[in-house]
Amino acid sequence: MTDNYDFIVIGGGPAGVMAAGRAAERGKKVILLEKNDRLGKKLLMCATGRCNVTNTAPLQVFIAAYGKGGPFLRTALETFDNEKLRSFLLSHDVKTVVENKGRVFPKSQKADSVLKALETYMRDGHVEIQTNTHVLRLKSENNHVRGIETNHGNIFGQNVLIATGGLSYPATGSTGDGYKLAASVGHSIYPTYPAIVAFETEETWVKSLQGTPIKNVNISAYQLGKKIAEHFGEALFTHYGISGPAILDMSKRIVECLPNGSIKIHIDFKPNRSTEELDSILLNQIKRQGGKAVKSCLTIFVPEKLVTILLGQCNIELQKKASQVTSPERKRIRKQLKGLHLTLVRHRPIEEAIVTAGGVSLDEVDAKTMESTLMKRLYFAGEVLDIDGPTGGFNLQAAFSTGYLAGNSID
Numbered sequence: 001m002t003d004n005y006d007f008i009v010i011g012g013g014p015a016g017v018m019a020a021g022r023a024a025e026r027g028k029k030v031i032l033l034e035k036n037d038r039l040g041k042k043l044l045m046c047a048t049g050r051c052n053v054t055n056t057a058p059l060q061v062f063i064a065a066y067g068k069g070g071p072f073l074r075t076a077l078e079t080f081d082n083e084k085l086r087s088f089l090l091s092h093d094v095k096t097v098v099e100n101k102g103r104v105f106p107k108s109q110k111a112d113s114v115l116k117a118l119e120t121y122m123r124d125g126h127v128e129i130q131t132n133t134h135v136l137r138l139k140s141e142n143n144h145v146r147g148i149e150t151n152h153g154n155i156f157g158q159n160v161l162i163a164t165g166g167l168s169y170p171a172t173g174s175t176g177d178g179y180k181l182a183a184s185v186g187h188s189i190y191p192t193y194p195a196i197v198a199f200e201t202e203e204t205w206v207k208s209l210q211g212t213p214i215k216n217v218n219i220s221a222y223q224l225g226k227k228i229a230e231h232f233g234e235a236l237f238t239h240y241g242i243s244g245p246a247i248l249d250m251s252k253r254i255v256e257c258l259p260n261g262s263i264k265i266h267i268d269f270k271p272n273r274s275t276e277e278l279d280s281i282l283l284n285q286i287k288r289q290g291g292k293a294v295k296s297c298l299t300i301f302v303p304e305k306l307v308t309i310l311l312g313q314c315n316i317e318l319q320k321k322a323s324q325v326t327s328p329e330r331k332r333i334r335k336q337l338k339g340l341h342l343t344l345v346r347h348r349p350i351e352e353a354i355v356t357a358g359g360v361s362l363d364e365v366d367a368k369t370m371e372s373t374l375m376k377r378l379y380f381a382g383e384v385l386d387i388d389g390p391t392g393g394f395n396l397q398a399a400f401s402t403g404y405l406a407g408n409s410i411d
Contacts, residue, residue, distance in 0.1 A: 005031045005128075005157035007410050008148060010135050011178070012039035014396055015382025015403035016163035017118040018080075022407030024125025031128040031155065033135060033148075035177070040115040042165065042174060046396065051111035053089070054082040054400075055393035056102035065394045069387035072362045073398060076370070080404035082397055092117035103392050138181055138378070145185075145378040159377045159410040161370075163403060166356025166383040167192050178384035179359065185375045188361040194353030195252045195388040196395075198243035202262065202343035205309055209237035212305050218271035219246050221254055221344075222264045229253040232271065242342060249390045252357055255347050266339040269302050278334050286330075290323030297322050301337055310336045355395050359386040369409035370402055379406040 009020045012034030020032040032039075046052060055062070062077055063070035086096050086104065094117045095107040106113045122129065134151040138160065147156035164178030179189045213236050221229040235244035242265075254263055270278055285297040295318050298307045311318055314332040316325070325333075350356065360380050364373050372378040381402040389395050 008157040011163035015399040018403035019407035021121035033133040054397040076401035161379040168353040190358040192358035195357035196354035199344040201241035218268040370406040
């Protein structure tokens with residue numbers, strides 16, 4: 001295979017497809033290679049198949065959301081921001097809707113509609129697509145990338161983009177291939193670890209709460225008595241521990257600290273109520289339902305399944321009458337409502353993480369073009385870079401923006 005292309009794109013996820021489409025739109029001869037039998041496997045899993053494509057947050061919020069990677073992304077986000085993404089989707093008959101916290105979804109609530117729009121974008125530009133194609137190595141000469149070697153032979157081209165994703169959800173094709181390709185031409189790879197991931201707990205009683213959600217809670221994480229993270233929102237008990245948006249958005253910081261020892265999280269079920277206000281509400285409940293079991297007084301505070309655990313932590317009998325609850329027992333209940341403790345002992349495997357932290361060093365990539373500063377005409381986009389953001393559409397926007405910028409930058 002000796003065809004000479006203007007642009008060889010490795011990876012059929014959001015970043016790669018957007019890059020291929022944009023380059024083709026500019027009149028470039030483009031080929032996209034995907035090792036799976038179809039494009040966008042991970043995209044189809046995004047937000048349990050609903051596809052949280054972006055967020056309505058302003059530029060400065062986006063930049064802050066990516067931490068140290070934020071300044072690097074400024075040009076990409078300015079070139080192709082959240083509004084341009086929504087306009088792009090609309091131009092391909094994909095209407096979008098805004099949900100809580102500015103999260104943007106296709107109106108269809110189906111990731112497949114987004115993938116079809118991207119595939120149409122490439123088809124309109126006559127992008128050549130090859131699936132079931134594994135890229136084995138880069139081919140270079142005089143510090144210029146010249147093409148690639150695949151399991152089907154060599155492909156030559158003027159520019160090459162690595163958009164192979166990270167290590168999360170390897171069944172979708174994210175198995176770290178891009179890191180190996182980048183390292184083979186001298187790029188530094190920051191150690192990878194899960195950035196959005198759930199945790200296992202020391203407490204085994206969580207198993208009885210599997211599937212139980214808790215909403216509008218404030219969760220604080222501590223290590224050796226020092227607060228390391230805090231988040232307000234929703235969480236979800238699982239058979240192994242705890243997950244949910246509030247936990248996931250703190251997870252990167254917690255993962256970074258876990259090597260230094262276990263982490264305690266405190267769950268405040270009523271963060272907008274002071275201890276005194278909580279006591280007043282609890283007393284009122286006891287007066288109204290004094291003849292009933294104390295557990296019936298607590299369902300206004302926490303889900304019913306959790307009442308059993310909470311009373312167990314307080315050493316109070318489930319069937320004890322509310323009128324018989326003593327002042328010290330009431331104090332223990334208040335303490336649990338304002339700070340139920342869980343001990344996080346390990347994160348779930350990176351294969352289960354939503355996003356991978358670490359990757360190709362940003363110091364070796366030109367933020368204005370996404371081109372390598374070590375190897376001319378080699379580009380990077382998406383999760384293969386050392387960039388990650390919180391849940392809420394930030395990671396997909398980064399993939400689309402960096403992909404678009406790369407496709408917009410090639411000669």
